[in-house]
Amino acid sequence: NAAHEVTAFGYGVFGGKQMFEASYIDGLFRLHDQTRGQGVITYDYDNNVNEDVTSVSKMFRDGAAVDAHANSQKTYDYFKNTFNRNSVDDNGQRLLSRVHVGDNWNNASWNGVYMSYGDGDGIRFHPLAGGLDVAAHEMSHGVIQHTASLIYRNESGALNESFADIFGAMVDRDDWIIGEDIMANGAIGLRSLEDPAALIENRTQEPYPDHWSKRYTGTLDNGGVHINSSINNKAAYLVSEGGEHYGVQVTGVGREATEQIYYRALSHYLTASSNFAMMRQAAIQAATDLYGSNSDAVKAVQQAYNAVGVY
Ligand SMILES: CCC(=O)Oc1c(C)cccc1C(=O)O
Numbered sequence: 307n308a309a310h311e312v313t314a315f316g317y318g319v320f321g322g323k324q325m326f327e328a329s330y331i332d333g334l335f336r337l338h339d340q341t342r343g344q345g346v347i348t349y350d351y352d353n354n355v356n357e358d359v360t361s362v363s364k365m366f367r368d369g370a371a372v373d374a375h376a377n378s379q380k381t382y383d384y385f386k387n388t389f390n391r392n393s394v395d396d397n398g399q400r401l402l403s404r405v406h407v408g409d410n411w412n413n414a415s416w417n418g419v420y421m422s423y424g425d426g427d428g429i430r431f432h433p434l435a436g437g438l439d440v441a442a443h444e445m446s447h448g449v450i451q452h453t454a455s456l457i458y459r460n461e462s463g464a465l466n467e468s469f470a471d472i473f474g475a476m477v478d479r480d481d482w483i484i485g486e487d488i489m490a491n492g493a494i495g496l497r498s499l500e501d502p503a504a505l506i507e508n509r510t511q512e513p514y515p516d517h518w519s520k521r522y523t524g525t526l527d528n529g530g531v532h533i534n535s536s537i538n539n540k541a542a543y544l545v546s547e548g549g550e551h552y553g554v555q556v557t558g559v560g561r562e563a564t565e566q567i568y569y570r571a572l573s574h575y576l577t578a579s580s581n582f583a584m585m586r587q588a589a590i591q592a593a594t595d596l597y598g599s600n601s602d603a604v605k606a607v608q609q610a611y612n613a614v615g616v617y
């Protein structure tokens with residue numbers, strides 16, 4: 307009964323077919339991928355216990371587990387292939403996920419070791435494991451923890467959240483919306499990098515800020531980490547796609563240059579207490595390192611941060 311690796315499959319939360327690496331261990335197929343780093347493992351979290359997700363065949367039947375596992379692998383591959391980063395710590399740390407956490411929990415989280423996904427209440431969210439950008443957002447919190455380790459409150463916390471959204475949108479690459487797959491009751495998404503102020507989940511919500519002058523300065527949400535993240539999200543969107551924003555013209559340089567600029571800024575220049583002004587300088591320096599001081603990329607970064615009022 308030695309463990310051996312297999313290619314398995316299953317259907318995710320929304321019925322999409324997923325193929326993924328798993329293992330045959332002790333007479334059952336399990337969601338243990340031993341091919342990436344020190345492993346990618348997905349558990350069913352019941353009664354505060356990690357239970358292996360098992361199957362008697364190569365077809366797994368738990369949709370949330372199938373999505374969490376496959377999405378973890380896709381996000382591992384993104385950081386390895388795009389930045390040559392080996393997992394959250396660049397040392398192959400095991401990517402551990404828990405699904406069915408809590409009771410209809412409308413949340414997802416990274417706690418330093420585990421990515422956790424609630425099943426949602428079917429009113430606000432469908433099972434959150436169903437969103438590739440959700441998994442990428444959560445794993446990115448791990449990458450952030452092992453690089454700049456941005457303090458999770460006020461402006462450094464908004465940058466923390468913004469990097470998680472930026473890489474979420476880069477992994478789930480077909481749009482600039484976060485959470486578009488998992489919203490219930492007709493909401494378009496959770497946050498838009500393209501037009502933060504336009505995408506509100508319901509009528510009670512304040513529009514997300516798309517300019518520094520509109521930043522939230524209260525104490526809710528750790529000083530608005532999921533709110534003011536939209537200011538930097540908009541800047542990153544403009545660096546990539548360009549556009550006119552509050553009268554400022556930005557010529558974009560595309561997703562490939564943008565992801566390299568932000569990863570280098572995060573891993574080489576930002577520190578735990580960095581604020582938005584430092585974010586602007588870090589992105590300019592990263593773009594200079596990568597593409598030269600007179601490059602279109604440096605110009606795009608300067609114009610993008612001008613456009614959102616960060617100097
Ligand atoms: C897109 C992933 C996301 O935002 O997850 C959270 C949710 C759904 C609620 C509270 C916090 C988070 C988070 O990971 O920041």
Ligand SMILES: [Zn+2]
Nearest residue numbers: 443447467470
């Ligand atoms: Zn987050």
